[in-house]
Amino acid sequence: MTTVIRTLLIANRGEIARRVIRTCRASGIRAVAVFSDPDAGAPHVREADFAVRLPGASPAETYLRADLLVEAATRAGADAVHPGYGFLSENADFARRVLAAGLTWVGPDPESIEAMGSKVAAKKRMAAAGVPTLPELDPQAVGEFPVLVKASAGGGGRGMRIVRGPAGLADALASARREAESAFGDPTVFCEPLLEHARHVEVQILADAHGTVWALGERECSIQRRHQKIVEESPSPAVNEDVRRRLFAAATAAAESIGYVGAGTVEFMLKGEDFHFMEVNTRLQVEHPVTELVHGVDLVEWQLRIAEGARLPAEVPGPRGHAIEVRLYAEDPAHDWRPASGTLHRFHVPGDVRLDSGVEDGSVVSVHYDPMLAKVIAHAPTREAAARKLATALTDARIHGLVTNRRLLVEVLRNEAFLAGDTHTGFLAEHDLTGTVDPQPFALAAALALAARRRTGHLPLGWRNVRSQQPKARFLFGEELVEVAYDPAQATGDTAVLDLAGVRTPFHVSTYGDLVEVDSPLGSVSLTLVPRFPEPRSALAPGATTAPMPGTVVRVSVRPGDVVAAGAELLVLEAMKMEHRVLATSAGTVTELLVEQGRQVDAGDVLAVVADTSGDRS
Missing domain, CATH: 3.40.50.20 (Rossmann fold)
Known part of the structure; x- marks a missing residue:
C-alpha cells in the first residue's frame, strides 16, 4: 500500500x-x-x-x-x-x-519498538536470534566487579553507572533508577559485566516493508563522557573486513528477528575482534550524519520514503572516504561537565564542514533541555584529513556567550592516540585533555581593543599624570584574576596583533557588556572585565556552598549537624537532563541546610553552609 x-x-x-x-x-x-x-x-x-x-x-x-x-x-x-x-x-x-x-x-512498528524498548527483554531476544550478548546480572545478586548499571528503557547514557566494588552498588542503583525514571518514566535497571577498554561500535540499519535490510556501514562512538558520545566516526579504525562482515550479519539478524522497518541502529561493544550486543535504537541516531556523508544517502529522506511504502534498492551504497562528527555542548569539561545556560551571542563555524545546529546568534540555551548546541561533521578522503579539517573548523569558530567543550574536542582530534585509532570508552579518563591555556596574551589583546574603542577624542581609559606608569586592565578568567599592563598608543581596534616570541599573532576581540570574547589561531578565551571601582557585594558566609547551575534538588545527602569531609556529597541537582553531585569544598560541620528534595534553585543560590569547626574546644 x-x-x-x-x-x-x-x-x-x-x-x-x-x-x-x-x-x-x-x-x-x-x-x-x-x-x-x-x-x-x-x-x-x-x-x-x-x-x-x-x-x-x-x-x-x-x-x-x-x-x-x-x-x-x-x-x-x-x-x-x-x-x-x-x-x-x-x-x-x-x-x-x-x-x-x-x-x-x-518509524518502525510499535511492536518492534516495544520488543527493543526493554533492554532486558531485548538481550534475551537477541541471544535467541544468535546475536552474541553479555550475561545479564541481577542487581541484587552481583558477585563480581566491575559492573555497569544500565536503565532498561531509553538510552543516551542516562541511567548508567560504573560500579567497581560492593560498597558503591546501592548508591549507583538508586541514582540510576532516579535518572531513568526522570528521563524515560521507567526506573527499571539491570547490571552486566563491564568490558574495560572496549569500543562502542554500532551498525546503521535501514529496512523496508518488503523484506530488504541494509547494513549501511559501522560507526565508532567510543569517545564518551558520562556514557554519552561526543565523537563519532565512520568507518571504525578498529574494524577489519572479517569483523565488519560478522557485525553486519549480526545487525541484519537483529533487524530481521523483530521484523524491523525503517532506520535504526544496532549497538555493540567490541574488544579485539569479539563483540557483544548492547541494544537496538529504534530511531534515527544523533550521529547519523557520518553515515550519510560516507555513503551518500539522506537517511531522513529514506525514513519518509519507507513510511510511504517505497522499496530499497537491492544494492547497498558503498563507502567513500571518512567522516568524523563532534557534539558541541554548552558545558565545562574542567568542572565535571557542568552544563551552561543563557544567551549565545555569536555562533559561527567556518570551513568545509557540515553543521547541524539547533542554535544561532542570539539563541537562548534553556535549562530545561539537553545542552547540545550543534554537531560539526567533516568528510575527507582519509581519517587523518577529516580530523585535521574538523579541528581547524572548531578552532576558527566564533562561539560567544557560553562555556563549551570546544577546546576538549580539538584536543581529542589532535591527540596522537586518537589519530592512531587507539580509542575506547575510557579514553577521556585515560587522557587528560582539559589542559589550561595562558590567558595573558588574550587579556592583553582585550585591553588594547577596549582602549581603542574608548579613544574618542578624550583621554584614553587609564590615563595617568605619571607618564612612567603604564595603565592596567583586570579581567577574570574563570575564577582567576588576570592583570595586564598595556600601552594605549598601541591600541588598534577589534583585532590586536601581538608579537609572541617573534611570531605575529592576531587576536579578535568581541564584547557583550562586561563579557569579553577573544578568538585567535591559538584558541579562544572568555574573559570578564573587572571594573576599576567595583560596586560592593554582599559577602557569602564562610563555608557557603552555592548552586553551580539552575536545577532541581533530587537528593539531599546530609543533615544539619553532620560532620563531612572535603569532597563529600551534600546533595544532587538535576539540570539539563543529567544529575550533578554538589560536593563539600572543605571539611567541617553542616551548620545550615537551605534546600529540600524537589526544590528548584537558581545558579548562585546558597544550598548549604559547612563551617570549619576544627578549632572548637567545647
Whole structure:
C-alpha cells in the first residue's frame, strides 16, 4: 500500500527538528513544528511552514505529552509524524496514538519498538536470534566487579553507572533508577559485566516493508563522557573486513528477528575482534550524519520514503572516504561537565564542514533541555584529513556567550592516540585533555581593543599624570584574576596583533557588556572585565556552598549537624537532563541546610553552609 506524505509534524525540537525540516524542503513536504514556551523564538519554529505551541516549559509538560502532539498534528492538518530522537521517539504507546489518529508514523512498528524498548527483554531476544550478548546480572545478586548499571528503557547514557566494588552498588542503583525514571518514566535497571577498554561500535540499519535490510556501514562512538558520545566516526579504525562482515550479519539478524522497518541502529561493544550486543535504537541516531556523508544517502529522506511504502534498492551504497562528527555542548569539561545556560551571542563555524545546529546568534540555551548546541561533521578522503579539517573548523569558530567543550574536542582530534585509532570508552579518563591555556596574551589583546574603542577624542581609559606608569586592565578568567599592563598608543581596534616570541599573532576581540570574547589561531578565551571601582557585594558566609547551575534538588545527602569531609556529597541537582553531585569544598560541620528534595534553585543560590569547626574546644 502506497502512502503520500504531504504535511509532516516533527515531534521534537532544536537540531533534529531543523534537520528534518531540511529534508522536507528538499522533498516538497510541508513541515509542522511544535514548541514549548522557552522555544517560542527558536530557529526550528521559524523555519517550519506551520508551528503549534505546547504550553509549558519542561519536557513533561510539552515534548513528552503524546496527547498534545497528536492534537497538534490534527490541528495543523498533518498526515504524518516524525519523532526525531530522544523524547517519545522510542515510545510504542506514542506510535500507537499516532496510528490510531489516522496518521502515518515515520518509524518502525510499535511492536518492534516495544520488543527493543526493554533492554532486558531485548538481550534475551537477541541471544535467541544468535546475536552474541553479555550475561545479564541481577542487581541484587552481583558477585563480581566491575559492573555497569544500565536503565532498561531509553538510552543516551542516562541511567548508567560504573560500579567497581560492593560498597558503591546501592548508591549507583538508586541514582540510576532516579535518572531513568526522570528521563524515560521507567526506573527499571539491570547490571552486566563491564568490558574495560572496549569500543562502542554500532551498525546503521535501514529496512523496508518488503523484506530488504541494509547494513549501511559501522560507526565508532567510543569517545564518551558520562556514557554519552561526543565523537563519532565512520568507518571504525578498529574494524577489519572479517569483523565488519560478522557485525553486519549480526545487525541484519537483529533487524530481521523483530521484523524491523525503517532506520535504526544496532549497538555493540567490541574488544579485539569479539563483540557483544548492547541494544537496538529504534530511531534515527544523533550521529547519523557520518553515515550519510560516507555513503551518500539522506537517511531522513529514506525514513519518509519507507513510511510511504517505497522499496530499497537491492544494492547497498558503498563507502567513500571518512567522516568524523563532534557534539558541541554548552558545558565545562574542567568542572565535571557542568552544563551552561543563557544567551549565545555569536555562533559561527567556518570551513568545509557540515553543521547541524539547533542554535544561532542570539539563541537562548534553556535549562530545561539537553545542552547540545550543534554537531560539526567533516568528510575527507582519509581519517587523518577529516580530523585535521574538523579541528581547524572548531578552532576558527566564533562561539560567544557560553562555556563549551570546544577546546576538549580539538584536543581529542589532535591527540596522537586518537589519530592512531587507539580509542575506547575510557579514553577521556585515560587522557587528560582539559589542559589550561595562558590567558595573558588574550587579556592583553582585550585591553588594547577596549582602549581603542574608548579613544574618542578624550583621554584614553587609564590615563595617568605619571607618564612612567603604564595603565592596567583586570579581567577574570574563570575564577582567576588576570592583570595586564598595556600601552594605549598601541591600541588598534577589534583585532590586536601581538608579537609572541617573534611570531605575529592576531587576536579578535568581541564584547557583550562586561563579557569579553577573544578568538585567535591559538584558541579562544572568555574573559570578564573587572571594573576599576567595583560596586560592593554582599559577602557569602564562610563555608557557603552555592548552586553551580539552575536545577532541581533530587537528593539531599546530609543533615544539619553532620560532620563531612572535603569532597563529600551534600546533595544532587538535576539540570539539563543529567544529575550533578554538589560536593563539600572543605571539611567541617553542616551548620545550615537551605534546600529540600524537589526544590528548584537558581545558579548562585546558597544550598548549604559547612563551617570549619576544627578549632572548637567545647
